[in-house]
Amino acid sequence: MKIGLLGLPNSGKTTIFNALTKSEAEVTAYANNKAEPNIAIVDVGDERINTLSDMYKPKKTTYATIELVDFIGFAKGSAREGSISSAQMSLIKTMDAIALVARNFSDDLMGNPTPCTDIETIDTELLLSDLIVAENRLERIAWNFTRGKKTTELESEERVLRKIQEELNNNRHISDLDLNSEEERLIGGFQFVTKKPLFVILNSGEDNFGHNDKIIEDLRRKYKIIEFSGNFEMELSRFSSDEETRLFMEDMGITESAHNRLTCFAYEMLGYISFITVGTDEVRAWAIHNGDTAVEAAGTIHSDLSRGFIRAECFSCDDLIEYGSEKGVRDGGHFHLEGKGYKVKDGDILNIRFSV
């Protein structure tokens, strides 16, 4: 799953990217003109996987991952200040989710922070972009109608596009609309941006971090939001040893690393859960959608496993940690066999029985 970091120039996108990926992409006081975004694969922090890895001592430990894309600043000198170029918009359309980064630290160059209006500026861009797509298509449909091409399919498409147009004109995202599966199908090809899961990263300074209740409350009316301190977290990510990091975090009264906090938040936001496979070869977390069944889970491991699915041997990771061994879980009566239709829960440890 790909998450695009989007925000006005100097909101701290690259800083956050670096903090999360421990990379050293160039942080600049000016929007740079580099054409390519920075891309990195980031592990989703999961303490359970660490614990299981200690228990099984596998050759390999694999976390679920998300792909993070740090966009270049908004096009400078384009028609509107802060507008998104069409090349960038095409890239944004390929993302699974969008994180809007808002500057909440004072900066010599940019002055006092205005996170709420900054978010509104970008949001308006996204709404406009979708509106243009919808209206172009509506024009095209109208043109077809005048030519006598009035199929029921086109009429249905027109109806759902009108709904979308009204929603966007009211400054609301398409994701807020309750569309049925037929409507979803009709608009599936448009890759509307405001249909994607979206959340705000409030990038606070070291000095005001944790003291932004009012701003967070305001933004929360419309967005899911997480507060972060990019600069501080980037410094933190550069410590060479875990011990050093831990001590520094303790000093600042931080219990969980930003990396864990942000990746877990994004993961949940996107409606993902993890199931786990264990063994002496590998302990591994697998990402599936909340609500996926055992046979779908099997398919994420390998298509053979879903094709030849017989049953899933299943127990929860929490039980394993509590009882200390698989035998303990069995003796405690928490081991169960499940069929194809079983809805997998977050933290389920699965062993798929199959034959092909």
Ligand SMILES: Nc1nc2c(ncn2[C@@H]2O[C@H](COP(=O)(O)OP(=O)(O)O)[C@@H](O)[C@H]2O)c(=O)[nH]1
């Ligand atoms: N004080 C403070 N400065 C920050 C923070 N995050 C980023 N900056 C500074 O803001 C400037 C722009 O950051 P950058 O990550 O390049 O922004 P981008 O244009 O959104 O990628 C740099 O000078 C950063 O050092 C922060 O949390 N606190």
Ligand SMILES: [Mg+2]
């Ligand atoms: Mg940048």
